[in-house]
Amino acid sequence: MTPIHEPLSEEAAARLVQVAALSRSSLAIRGGGTRGLNAAPDGADILSTRGLTGIVAYNPAEMTMTARAGTPLEVVEAALTENRQMLAFEPCDLRGALGSSGIPTIGGVFATNASGPRRFVAGAARDSLLGVRFVNGKGEVVKAGGRVMKNVTGLDLAKVLAGSHGSLALMTEVTFRVLPVPETAVTIVVSNLNDAEAVAAMATAMSMSVEVSGAAHLPESVRGRFAGGVLPDGAATVLRLEGLAASVAVRAEKLAATMASFGPVARLDADLTARLWREVRDAAPYADGTPRPLWRVSVAPTAGHQLVAALRLETGVDAYYDWQGGLVWLRMEADPEAALLRRYVKAIGGGHATLLRARPEVMAATETFEPQADAVAALSARVKASFDPAGLYVSPLIDRKQGA
Template sequence: MTPIHEPLSEEAAARLVQVAALSKTPLVIRGGGTRSLHPAPEGADVLSTRGLSGIVAYNPAEMTMTARAGTPLEVVEAALAEKRQMLAFEPNDLRGVLGTSGLPTIGGVFATNASGPRRFTAGAARDSLLGVRFVNGKGEIVKAGGRVMKNVTGLDLVKLLAGSHGSLALMTEVTFRLLPVPETAVTLVVSNLNDAEAAAAMATAMSMSVEVSGAAHLPESVRGRIAGGALPDGAATVLRLEGLAASVAVRAEKLAAAMAGFGAVTRLEEEASRRLWREIRDGAPYADGTPRPLWRVSVAPLAGQQLVAALRLEAGVDAFYDWQGGLVWLRMEADPEAELLRRYVKAVGGGHATLLRARPEALAATEAFQPQAEAVAMLQARVKASFDPDGLFRSRMVG
């Protein structure tokens, strides 16, 4: 059985890392354990952040919060909801598609850079992260950014840790900025567009001054598995508008007139709209209880549908698109087909393909993250050496 350590303080966590460094015991950092199906490597101990929980400071007037890394995301969001504030980047919840349990943590959100539909307008999780406290691979407690100090090493430590998947250090505390919850939200639905037509419609919508905050395309194969039947028949290209009610009404009218040239336009009001975008955020069409391989692929917005079209010539795939087509939720019918997928990602201009789910044997045999170019890999190795010189922290998707 893999040993699991659950320190109750930052100092205790630092001592555990120091002991592990002396014994050369690899460590896998785990939050709620909701974002990965990968087991801990043989011989590694698990270092859990669950005991490092609680909101340290919340200043609604300045729209900032500081919380310990193991604080459940639902605790953070409940506190924000009381003041009608939110995390602008809409962190996703992968429990449905992965079949995991437990509670996502705020540290896991930033460690995995978990970003939802608003990412292409409001930025990713790392763009909201202001400061961190962390324990490095030597067991030293370090403070960077936020309320404490500016970086003095020439590196933006805050941005480096966000999205590092626990491979550089143990984040113990995070400080992040917030935004007000929009007064209302509506979604316009353009029906029966194919993938290429949807890409063109979304590009047109994004070029307008109507401030679209969500742009996704749901082909007919997935449309019926989302939004509780609220979407009309046929493929659905969905465009979200948020803000003050009077402003949203004017912008929706302008956008609907522009989209009428592409297809029939209908409208989802606030409750149905919010449900729809939660399900898009969480990949709900693929929360099907199966181990069929599931990828999240990030490419240029107009390249998403090109990638899927090319793959369909050689493999059984199902897909839907977020981020104006730049994020592809891609489910394979049989094998992960990593080599084929990454070859086509390169052919459409490059990007990143991350394997979220597959059968255990396929997960073990497949590189989950996009291989880095040689120059980037060399830089990454130097960064790793500065944070964790003995290679103590072994990356796994934490949450």
């Protein structure tokens, strides 16, 4: 049975890492366990952040919060809700799509750079990260960044750790920016557009001075699995507007008038808007209880539909688009087709294809992330050496071929 360590303080975590470094052991960091990866790479102990909980500091007036890495995301969001504030990047919750359980943690949010529909206008999780405390591969506690935006010392270190999936260091505490919750929201729905037409419509909407905060296209194959099935018949191109009620009303009229030239237009109220965009964020159509391969593909906004069209000529796929078409959620009907998918991603100008779900034996045999170019891989190796010179930290996602 794999040993699991749950330090209750940063100091205890540092001592555990020091002991592991002296004994040349390996450690796999686990947050809330929401990724469904319960096994560590061969020979590694699990180092859990479960005991590192609590909000350390929260100043609503300065719109910053500091919390220990193992703090449940729901605790953070509850505190923010009391002050009508939010995490602007809308961290996704993929437990339904992955068929996993666990509790999302704020450290896990930043470790995976979990970002939702507002990412293309508000930035990713890493863009809200102001500072971090972490334990490096030598067992040293390091502080990077600060609690206010004016103090950006070491901010680059924080950004490097965001999205590193526990492969560089153990984050013990994070400081991040929050924003006010919009007073209201509305979604403009344009019906019956094909994928290419939808990309054109979204580009037009983004070029307007109406401040679209969400732009997605839901083909007919998935449209009925969103918002309780209340979307109009046909493919749905959905555009979100947020802000003060009077401003949203004016902007919605302007956007609807322009979108009418593309197809039939309808609107969703604030409650349905909130539901719809949660489901877009969390890949809800693919929370189907199956192990059919699920990919998250990031490409140029104008290239996503080209990728899907090319794949449909050779294999069975289902897809929908977020980030104005630049984020493609792809479910394969049989095999992951990693080589085929990545060949097409390269052909359309490049991007990143991440395998999120498949049968265990398929996951173990497939590279989770887009293979790096030689120059990028060399840079990544140097970064790894600076944080963790002995290679103490291993990631079940990055190092799954070693036995996870």
